[in-house]
Amino acid sequence: MTHHHPIRIGILTVSDRASKGEYEDLGGPAVFDYLKRVLKTEFEPIAHIIPDDLSLIRQNLEHLCDVDVCSLVITTGGTGPAPRDVTPEATEAAAEKLLPGFGELMRSTSLQNVPTAILSRQTAAIRGRSLILNLPGKPKAIAECLDAVFPAIPYCIDLIGGPYIETDEQHIKAFRPKSAAKS
Amino acid sequence: MTHHHPIRIGILTVSDRASKGEYEDLGGPAVFDYLKRVLKTEFEPIAHIIPDDLSLIRQNLEHLCDVDVCSLVITTGGTGPAPRDVTPEATEAAAEKLLPGFGELMRSTSLQNVPTAILSRQTAAIRGRSLILNLPGKPKAIAECLDAVFPAIPYCIDLIGGPYIETDEQHIKAFRPKSAAKS
Amino acid sequence: MTHHHPIRIGILTVSDRASKGEYEDLGGPAVFDYLKRVLKTEFEPIAHIIPDDLSLIRQNLEHLCDVDVCSLVITTGGTGPAPRDVTPEATEAAAEKLLPGFGELMRSTSLQNVPTAILSRQTAAIRGRSLILNLPGKPKAIAECLDAVFPAIPYCIDLIGGPYIETDEQHIKAFRPKSAAKS
Numbered sequence: 001m002t003h004h005h006p007i008r009i010g011i012l013t014v015s016d017r018a019s020k021g022e023y024e025d026l027g028g029p030a031v032f033d034y035l036k037r038v039l040k041t042e043f044e045p046i047a048h049i050i051p052d053d054l055s056l057i058r059q060n061l062e063h064l065c066d067v068d069v070c071s072l073v074i075t076t077g078g079t080g081p082a083p084r085d086v087t088p089e090a091t092e093a094a095a096e097k098l099l100p101g102f103g104e105l106m107r108s109t110s111l112q113n114v115p116t117a118i119l120s121r122q123t124a125a126i127r128g129r130s131l132i133l134n135l136p137g138k139p140k141a142i143a144e145c146l147d148a149v150f151p152a153i154p155y156c157i158d159l160i161g162g163p164y165i166e167t168d169e170q171h172i173k174a175f176r177p178k179s180a181a182k183s
Numbered sequence: 184m185t186h187h188h189p190i191r192i193g194i195l196t197v198s199d200r201a202s203k204g205e206y207e208d209l210g211g212p213a214v215f216d217y218l219k220r221v222l223k224t225e226f227e228p229i230a231h232i233i234p235d236d237l238s239l240i241r242q243n244l245e246h247l248c249d250v251d252v253c254s255l256v257i258t259t260g261g262t263g264p265a266p267r268d269v270t271p272e273a274t275e276a277a278a279e280k281l282l283p284g285f286g287e288l289m290r291s292t293s294l295q296n297v298p299t300a301i302l303s304r305q306t307a308a309i310r311g312r313s314l315i316l317n318l319p320g321k322p323k324a325i326a327e328c329l330d331a332v333f334p335a336i337p338y339c340i341d342l343i344g345g346p347y348i349e350t351d352e353q354h355i356k357a358f359r360p361k362s363a364a365k366s
Numbered sequence: 367m368t369h370h371h372p373i374r375i376g377i378l379t380v381s382d383r384a385s386k387g388e389y390e391d392l393g394g395p396a397v398f399d400y401l402k403r404v405l406k407t408e409f410e411p412i413a414h415i416i417p418d419d420l421s422l423i424r425q426n427l428e429h430l431c432d433v434d435v436c437s438l439v440i441t442t443g444g445t446g447p448a449p450r451d452v453t454p455e456a457t458e459a460a461a462e463k464l465l466p467g468f469g470e471l472m473r474s475t476s477l478q479n480v481p482t483a484i485l486s487r488q489t490a491a492i493r494g495r496s497l498i499l500n501l502p503g504k505p506k507a508i509a510e511c512l513d514a515v516f517p518a519i520p521y522c523i524d525l526i527g528g529p530y531i532e533t534d535e536q537h538i539k540a541f542r543p544k545s546a547a548k549s
Contacts, residue, residue, distance in 0.1 A: 081282060081342050082343060097451075098487070099484065102484055105484050114358060175482050264465060299517075299543070
């Protein structure tokens with residue numbers, strides 16, 4: 001390992017009530033705990049709690065990608081069909097590319113537990129050298145979705161010119177094709 | 184049950200030939216029969232048969248949602264790749280939010296029977312307090328798709344501020360998370 | 367068989383390096399070999415190798431559809447998350463209709479082999495009487511994806527007014543509903 005600076009990972013909790021302190025943010029800590037468990041590469045989390053406001057979410061995503069230079073930005077909350085759920089719209093607005101396969105796999109995975117998994121509109125997107133990933137708000141669903149997609153995340157970040165990320169193989173076996181040498 | 188007015192459900196058959204009376208509409212009645220079988224909540228159907236015309240479909244969807252105040256609007260027909268198939272485009276035009284999980288699940292379900300299921304572009308969308316759902320035109324495929332997605336529909340309508348809908352659990356077991364109390 | 371002219375199939379290799387001759391195009395030949403193996407209907411391939419440039423890809427797609435009158439146009443390469451990967455964007459730009467079921471099925475099929483299948487943004491689209499299909503660049507993934515979606519391709523081309531295509535049933539059993547008579 002020659003990479004000496006910790007990578008940065010944005011954790012954006014999107015919730016009207018959590019942002020007002022009306023209840024405790026459970027999503028953000030669940031994402032952080034998951035990352036601490038599965039990443040071998042040192043990372044610095046940058047966490048915010050904001051309300052379900054489309055332009056505010058978009059601004060935060062863009063700042064986390066462009067100014068904070070996060071390689072990975074994970075949102076939690078705001079992906080359902082309710083009027084205030086606009087995280088996917090904000091992600092699309094900030095995106096250079098959408099990656100529909102992430103949403104498809106997270107929905108089909110959650111569908112094994114609850115038929116309402118199809119109500120989630122979560123997606124993933126590329127902005128510059130950052131991967132943005134939407135997750136649901138509930139801790140159980142967060143771990144379930146991350147288990148499904150995380151094996152593809154390190155190679156995705158390689159492909160967009162980000163840092164080389166290593167996972168603890170006991171938790172997540174990151175996949176890279178044989179043709180992909182460590183840069 | 185304190186809800187005394189029947190809910191309204193739009194049933195929109197989209198077919199050039201059925202709208203001209205060149206053949207019998209089988210899709211609309213199949214949707215109605217299905218709803219009568221699975222819903223315990225009383226409902227009033229509002230059914231129309233219209234040609235495959237993008238602005239006409241859009242106008243009908245908007246009227247069923249905004250003026251007729253249907254909680255659920257189900258279209259049948261017009262979801263394939265042929266030039267006159269424009270129901271998904273009309274649905275997108277009328278939509279405030281798209282719910283890609285419905286189309287994904289309906290396609291993967293139909294795929295267990297026919298490999299041409301991937302030709303269907305059916306989707307679902309939210310407009311105000313209405314859920315719009317595209318179905319294929321054939322009765323067999325209609326029941327198959329509704330069986331797959333219906334367990335998620337009552338909770339979806341809860342989330343957008345619609346009426347509390349109950350199903351006959353012998354046919355469809357509607358799922359609501361424990362945290363969702365009847366309002 | 368009364369169809370005397372061979373149908374035309376476009377094969378568009380999208381790769382900066384292959385277009386400069388920096389390495390051999392493996393994707394285009396893999397597509398051609400596959401088609402030769404599975405199609406009973408005589409076809410004339412029109413193959414080009416071009417760089418990962420959005421407007422160039424779009425122009426080529428439109429020319430293959432509109433001027434060369436290809437019933438099927440298959441791209442290989444440029445579907446990933448990297449900055450130069452823009453084949454799906456070019457396909458969307460050239461499309462009259464998108465067929466999301468193709469991308470969903472190809473990703474879920476490849477996912478059985480590699481977890482990074484969710485990074486592919488490949489899609490399919492209709493333009494006039496042509497079906498455009500995006501494939502990955504690697505020969506193994508090309509065959510895997512074509513095996514998954516090819517049974518639906520002949521009927522799709524029927525529906526958009528293209529020629530009647532027959533496959534060698536030992537390789538691919540094309541599916542047409544009983545109601546669809548040979549025209």
